[in-house]
Amino acid sequence: MRSWGGKIIVGLLGFLIGGPVGLAIGVLVGHFLDRGVERVRSFNPFRPYRAGEREQIQEALLSAVFSIMGHLAKADGRVSEHEIGHAEAVMSRMQLNAEQRRQAQEQFRLGKQDDFPLDATVSQFRQSIRHRRHMILVFLETLLQSALADGRLSPAEERILLRVAEGLGVPEAQFRQILNMLLAQAQFAGAGAGQGGAGGAPSRPSLSQAYQVLGVSDSASDQEVKKAYRRLMSEHHPDKLASRGVPEEAIRMATEKTAEISKAYEMIKESRGMR
Template structure:
């Protein structure tokens, strides 16, 4: 059963008049974390798509690049997107409910943010309102400023994209500590780890870009130290 089929079941359980935001209250059990993750990315992505004043075909297509969506599941994914876009609840309420759902699991929040950055850049531009949106969501999630800058640096071509920022360390950090941080990042990026913390199998391709980025950063830093 795909995550989208399970999402359809979760949406069907909503009582008439309930908002999509309330679905997070029904997905607290660990087996349903992947359903909550998918809904969170699509719902916040729908809210963010309105931040720059337009919803483009590229932004909608970006969901296909974050998630593997079978043709039979397209209607379910579209339903989540449209429910979130039409919901009177603001994105901050969504973010707070997601924060409550996942607690202090900082890694899963960074997984979520990566999906949102991917969607934000799908139309080839990064609007100031999108930057403000993502910054506020990261704040609600409790993501430290340094880690948010590292995420931002990996996606924005005009960001301060030096290898130290990507790994979340400073240039004066001892090389052995940087090696430790890099190795931990590699472990955390393994698909099995991501699935265990709630990332749906349909979305683990998020790890591909992250692995390339962190390995490239380590190679650059270790090359300087050699």
Template sequence: MSDSTTVGFNTPWWGKLSAGLIGWLLGGPLVGLLGVGLGHNLDREIAGLARAWLHPGSRSERHRRKLVLLTTELSLAGALARAGKLAPSARADAFGALCRQLGLPHGLQDTARALFDDGLRADFPLTAVVNDFRRTFHRRVDVRYLLLEYLLSFIQQSGQPNPAQRALLIDIAQRLNISEARLSAFAQGRHARQSRQPGPGYSMEIAEALAMLEVPAWASQQEIKQAYRRQMSRHHPDKLNHQNLPPERLAEAAARTDRIRKAYETLRGLGGG
């Protein structure tokens, strides 16, 4: 696998990718679809716009982080598919499952496929892509683990991982400053969580924790803390006592509050707080 030192903007589909994804991020799926339609004829113009828009100091830093997360997940999944030598049908199934997991609108399937296919290339710049992701989320260990969570899920969807896939996943983790031992422990913990019902020792997956707090992975540390406080204030049983609710409703509120607390602890425990 060939690695370049920088990510360029000169891939044939970059105009379509930029217009479609930027449109979706800033204006919703319909604008995104319009962007995909226009992208075929706007490669040069959109590439220039993307350079400015993706600049770390721009006002769209939040959207830039979202774009980096999505593009990294999809392209690295393609690299794992290539390493696993997946049959076209298995590759398509795993790709579809990943898109559903990421919540991508159907209209962006072609754009997502372009990113995924880019990862299939023999000259895919893995080092540059992972380094950009690490720089973007250098203070968010939880998001780095979230990326690994999605990639582990992709491998699981595509069947039993082969040695080449495991080696590539270890390489990606180490480039994110996550050791092989920590990756192994994380994967084992994830498997254990999937094979048992939540109980006293239950710990959430990162995606589940983010959903519980109703925040995206690209939210800032402060936004996560604010979301935690907001959810606790909204659902805490003490706040509901004066509403004369039945005991079962209060018990539900207490259980939800416990899950909210566990969600926050999950993110903080990985370095997200």
């Protein structure tokens, strides 16, 4: 429904001040105000969902994630058993049912095709979620986690993900920030699991890795560290993700990192003597 409040109110004010000429100017100004209000409403990430919209978003997310995951797997020329195994592991972590798994496998296969329409797929997904920023970030983080499954990001994978980020309206600087934090979280989790330790013994994650997990430098103030921690935990809190329309399958993926974030924060607190 088109808004008329700005035209009426500003038009009447214009008439009282400048007569008929003021009325015309006021209506014109009110017209632009109403259009601005409509734009804000159209981009509101917290507006109520229409009937069936959540299901459509869930389908759009799973379709885009697994097709682009297949495209990433083919980026270096061939799809390895490790990459197929990782895609299956993601399906398990998302707890997809039998039909969802079948659809995900089909999308992964389509993504491997030489003529896969990457840009069109990203554009369609962006339209489906109606500019909900949180959905965009969860989507991009899920793809980055998939690409980083082997602990590195190849140049071909990076080029694809940069195209995805651009198509989603995510600036390259923000993409790099998310990438660096996910790399740090993967390394932090790996060290805690015993990777890289001498003779297979568990190795303690480094303090510098802990700062990277929170996305702050070791010169940050205590207040800045707390603010970064609270922001990250808020962004990945299951209840908040659910309230913003993120499907349960993606929430399961996005919230796994909260353990690493908390662990990194506790390490920094201990080193600083923070309360």
